[in-house]
Amino acid sequence: MNHAARVENRPSGASPFPPGPNEMGEGAWQNYLFYRRFFKDPLSYVTRWMETYGDVWHFMIGDNHNYAVANPDVIHELFVRQSKRFIKGPAYTSKKTGLARFMGEGLVTSNGEFWKRQRRLVAPAFHAIRVHAYADTMVDYTLKRLEGWSDGAVLDADEEMMQLTLTIVARTLFDADASSTVNQVKQAVAVVQKANNTASILPYWIPTPLRLRSWLANNALNKIVYSFINDRRKSGEDRGDLLSMLLLAEDADGERMTDLQARDEAVTLFLAGHETTANTLNWTWWLLAQHPEVEAKLHAELDSALAGRRPKLEDLRRLPYTDIVIKEALRLMPAVWSVSRTAAEDTKACGYPMPEGTTAQVMIYLLHRHPEHWKQPNDFLPERWLEPEIENLHKYAYLPFGGGPRVCIGNSFAIMEANLLLATIAQRYQLRLIDGVEIKPAALITLFPRDGLPMRVERRSTRAETAGTSVDSDSKLYAAG
Numbered sequence: 001m002n003h004a005a006r007v008e009n010r011p012s013g014a015s016p017f018p019p020g021p022n023e024m025g026e027g028a029w030q031n032y033l034f035y036r037r038f039f040k041d042p043l044s045y046v047t048r049w050m051e052t053y054g055d056v057w058h059f060m061i062g063d064n065h066n067y068a069v070a071n072p073d074v075i076h077e078l079f080v081r082q083s084k085r086f087i088k089g090p091a092y093t094s095k096k097t098g099l100a101r102f103m104g105e106g107l108v109t110s111n112g113e114f115w116k117r118q119r120r121l122v123a124p125a126f127h128a129i130r131v132h133a134y135a136d137t138m139v140d141y142t143l144k145r146l147e148g149w150s151d152g153a154v155l156d157a158d159e160e161m162m163q164l165t166l167t168i169v170a171r172t173l174f175d176a177d178a179s180s181t182v183n184q185v186k187q188a189v190a191v192v193q194k195a196n197n198t199a200s201i202l203p204y205w206i207p208t209p210l211r212l213r214s215w216l217a218n219n220a221l222n223k224i225v226y227s228f229i230n231d232r233r234k235s236g237e238d239r240g241d242l243l244s245m246l247l248l249a250e251d252a253d254g255e256r257m258t259d260l261q262a263r264d265e266a267v268t269l270f271l272a273g274h275e276t277t278a279n280t281l282n283w284t285w286w287l288l289a290q291h292p293e294v295e296a297k298l299h300a301e302l303d304s305a306l307a308g309r310r311p312k313l314e315d316l317r318r319l320p321y322t323d324i325v326i327k328e329a330l331r332l333m334p335a336v337w338s339v340s341r342t343a344a345e346d347t348k349a350c351g352y353p354m355p356e357g358t359t360a361q362v363m364i365y366l367l368h369r370h371p372e373h374w375k376q377p378n379d380f381l382p383e384r385w386l387e388p389e390i391e392n393l394h395k396y397a398y399l400p401f402g403g404g405p406r407v408c409i410g411n412s413f414a415i416m417e418a419n420l421l422l423a424t425i426a427q428r429y430q431l432r433l434i435d436g437v438e439i440k441p442a443a444l445i446t447l448f449p450r451d452g453l454p455m456r457v458e459r460r461s462t463r464a465e466t467a468g469t470s471v472d473s474d475s476k477l478y479a480a481g
């Protein structure tokens with residue numbers, strides 16, 4: 001039965017809204033207590049609710065209508081058909097309680113004509129030709145990072161991936177060296193994640209410890225990003241990269257961005273552009289370590305297609321298995337597991353009433369595990385992407401980068417980066433889980449390993465001849481481990 005029929009056929013006198021949980025409680029205090037519990041393990045809650053209520057459910061927070069949506073038709077309605085009506089709501093745009101506290105009015109947090117103008121100004125930095133030019137830098141940084149790895153060492157893979165993707169985004173988009181800022185950015189990201197997903201009943205101006213940390217995080221981000229901006233302003237150079245675009249690009253009316261607008265876009269891209277890709281790789285290592293058969297196929301592909309050479313952009317088309325490993329990791333553990341839209345006016349989506357102010361949470365994580373769309377939905381099976389049936393997959397059943405006009409602007413950048421980093425590292429190292437250490441996902445703004453990702457790195461004894469290391473010394477290292 002389609003949605004309109006589901007809504008039309010409800011018994012007379014029944015609520016026009018679909019059923020949903022009422023565990024949130026009615027008063028502010030109950031609501032607060034509920035969300036404290038909820039944020040400890042959101043994935044279990046939403047998985048259970050989908051099992052109970054189906055892929056669209058409704059709940060109230062105070063007087064506000066909310067939906068959770070894991071249905072591709074409804075998502076298509078929100079992202080595409082009614083994209084002008086479903087906008088970024090206060091969780092993004094509020095400078096008191098939303099993501100805008102950190103990102104200001106950047107691409108992720110703005111709406112309407114302003115957003116459109118900014119997107120047009122920034123888009124050239126993400127055109128294919130420009131993105132492709134970043135490939136060698138990505139591999140260079142990875143090889144450099146691997147110089148610090150040694151056979152048998154236990155590392156926090158999360159820290160390694162964050163450091164790598166952060167320095168890559170700083171170099172490619174801002175032509176800057178961010179290596180000394182890694183710790184500050186890491187702390188800032190942790191605060192941003194927490195600040196947007198912490199229940200509070202205190203007025204926003206009361207300086208709770210988290211709010212003080214938010215203020216410090218913002219100062220740290222400003223310092224880093226303004227140093228990029230000021231350095232470039234001093235040199236006055238147009239290097240043709242994103243930063244030059246932010247500072248020099250003019251819109252159709254000949255207007256340039258102010259320093260504050262450039263800061264907001266730069267912080268947005270700096271944050272959105274590294275943590276998501278790092279987590280995609282984190283989950284890929286975690287999944288590979290649990291699926292030796294997939295890992296073996298990946299290694300076989302890398303060894304035969306690259307024959308020990310460092311990967312280059314042109315190699316990516318010879319690495320189809322590497323690509324589906326990333327695709328499948330993004331399905332099971334989508335770094336952006338949920339996004340939201342708010343109705344700017346009274347409307348309906350697939351028959352569901354959405355009064356003005358309704359917030360719809362698009363549950364990408366549940367969508368990607370929806371049993372109507374995926375066989376063995378909870379299993380890591382990269383091969384599913386090679387089966388003929390995949391052609392029949394609903395166009396809105398797989399959305400790791402969102403969809404419609406607000407689809408991720410860094411989509412191709414991220415896919416290329418994830419593939420190149422996976423190829424470069426897996427060519428040389430195998431990452432293994434540590435016995436007795438359980439990796440638990442945390443789902444805040446992104447989906448990340450809650451307590452980091454400690455893994456043992458083992459040098460692969462293959463014919464993979466790599467940056468200055470001979471096959472012999474490779475084998476010795478491996479044997480020594």
Ligand code: HEM
Nearest residue numbers: 107108272273276277335336339400401402406408410414
């Ligand atoms: C695997 C890595 C990534 C994932 C999973 C991811 C996911 C997403 C998703 C789901 C959205 C849509 C949000 C919404 O509809 O509300 C989005 C938007 C966005 N992403 Fe990404 N992203 C990734 C990498 C990147 C990179 C590398 C950059 C930049 C260098 C980037 C910059 C952005 C920006 C600026 C937006 C907002 C676009 C707009 O609203 O116009 N992302 N991303």
